[in-house]
Amino acid sequence: MATVLEYYSEGRKQRLTVQGVMSGRQRTARTTGDPGPLRFGSKPQSDGQQVMRLLAAQPRSVLARFAVVSDSTTMIQPVDAGRTALIPTETVVVLGAKKAELAWARREYGLTVVQEGSDGKVLLSVPGDATDGLAVAAQAARALVERGNVEGAHPNFLRLVQRPGPSVAEAKQQWGLDNDGDPGVIGADVAAEAAWTITTGKTAVRVAVLDEGVDTAHPSLAPAVKAERDFVDGNPTAMPDGDDAHGTACAGIVCSRDPKVRGLAPRAGLVAARIAKGDGGDGWIFDDFNTADAIDWCWREGKADVLSNSWGGGLPADVITAAFRRARNRGRDGKGAVVVVAAGNAQGDVSYPGNLPQILTVGASNQWDERKTIRSQDGENWWGSNFGKGLDVMAPGVRILTTDIKGARGYSRKNTTPRFNGTSSATPFVAAACALVMSVRPDLTEAQVRKVICDTADHIGRGKGEWTKFVGHGRLNTFEALRAARRL
C-alpha cells in the first residue's frame, strides 16, 4: 500500500508518494549504546530504487550530521523526488518555534526535542512506540504550520542526490573530492563539485609543493608548472630520484588536469621545489639551510601564493621557522603567502613545523568523516593523524587517487595511484582550497585566507562546533570557504 506524505514547504503543500518499502532493520543511537562501527549501506535495486539500511549503531558524528534516525523498526522508505531520492524519517524540523509551541507539539503528538540547531532550528522526534512514525511526523509538521506560530516545519529527510559527471566507478575513486558514500558517508569530502561551480582556480595563483621532487613532465602536471628548482642536488628541474614519488602525488592533489584524476584546483599554477631525497629506507634526508632557501625561493622567485608542505618531524630549526615567517609576512607583495603544513602520521602530537603558529596545519580524515586513527573504519591500522595544539583543519587522507611517477618505481605501475594517503595527502587539499579562495579574492591577506578556511570547515567528531584538539576546526569545505570569501 502506497503511503502519501504531505507537508508544507515554500508556502505550499508538498505531496510525496512513498514508492516502495524495503526490507531491513534500522537501529539508532538512541536505542543502542553499541560502540560498533557505523555506516550506511546503499545499493541500487533492480527497480531503480535505493535502499539505505543502517548497518550498525550510529556514531555521534553521523548523528550530528543527519540527526534523522529514529528508534523504530520501520523499514527505510525511499521517495522519488526527481533526481533526488528522499528518505523520510520520524523526525520533524521546526523553524522559529517558541517553547509554548514545542510544548503543544509534545502534548498533541508526543514530539520531543532531540537536537537544537543554529538560528532557531529544532529537531523533534516522534515517540518510539508510534505505529506509523512517518505519518505522525508529517501530520505534526502540517499542524505546526497551520497553527501559524512557527516559521516553518517539515519532516526531516535524508537525501541521496544523483550527480552528473564521469562514470560512477571513476567518480567513486576520488572520494576526497566528492564522496558518494561507498564506502563511507555521503558528503564526507571537500565539496569540490560545488566549489567548481564558482571557480577551478586561476593560473596566476600558484601553489608551491615543497617535497622530494615533482615529475614536472607528467602529462597531468606539466601544463600547470610555472617554476621549478632542485635544492638538493642543484639540478635545473625538480624531477625526483628513483622511487621518490611522494611529491608527484601531492602535486596531483593540488592541480592535476587529468579529468579522471583531477586536482582540487585544476587551473592553478604549480611551483615545484625539491627539498629532500629518500635515504634508501624509511627516512628522508634533508638539509635545513637548503629547505629554508627553498621556502624563500618559492614565494620570492617562484611567486607562490600558497606553500604546501607535506613533510615534517624531527627537531625544530630556526632557519626554517624564520623562512616561513618571511613567506607569511612578505609573500604576495606583502599580503603574505599561506603556509600549509602536514600534522604528521604518528597519532601523537603535531610535529614540527606543523606546531608553528600562524600557519594552516592539516590532519587527515577518512571516508566516514572520522579523524584517521589506527582504529578508524578505513582499515588502515598502521598510521593515525597527529593531533593537539596547532591542528587547524582536517582533509581527506586515506586512499587518495592522484598522479604518480611513471613506471614500476612509483606507487603503482601506471602514472596514477589510487593508494596515496597520510596527512601528506590531506595537506595539498587545503593548499588547493587556499588557491581557489585566492582565485576569487586575490586581495585577501594570508591571515584572512586561513581564517576563511578554518571558519567554514564542517565540524566532525565530538563537540559542538568549536575547535577541538582531535579535529581542529573540522573538515575542509571548499565550497563554503569560497562563499564566505566572496562575502568578505
Next chain:
Amino acid sequence: MTEDSYYWAGGRKVHLRRVADPGGPLARDAGEAPVYRAEDGSLVAVLPEVRVESEDPSVLEEVTSSLRDARVTLRTEERLVIVPDSGRGEDALALANRLAESFDLAVAQARFRRVVPRPDTS
C-alpha cells in the same frame, strides 16, 4: 669521548648526544661531519657552516666584528653565512651557540643535515 652538545631553536635549548659511529645513509651523506642523536631520537649531521639572520644590520655588523677563527662567506641585507676556519662541524655548532647567547638574533644556527621519517604511509 662523548662531546654532547646542544643548539637553540625557538628560544629553547635542544640537547644533542654525540653518536660515535652512526653508519647508515646520513653518515655516508654527511662525510666527516659529526653526527648527533637529538631528544626525539632523530639523527642530525652538523656541517661546518653557520647562518645568522637579523633585520637589524647593525647587529650583523657586531656579529661580524666578534668573529674569531671564522669568516663570513656570504653577506646579504639580513643574513650572514659564516664558516669556521677549522672546517669542523663541532666548531660551527659552538659558534652558533655563542652567537645565539650573545646577540639578539632571529636565527643563529649551524647547518644540519637530518634524517626524518619518510612522510609516506601509503
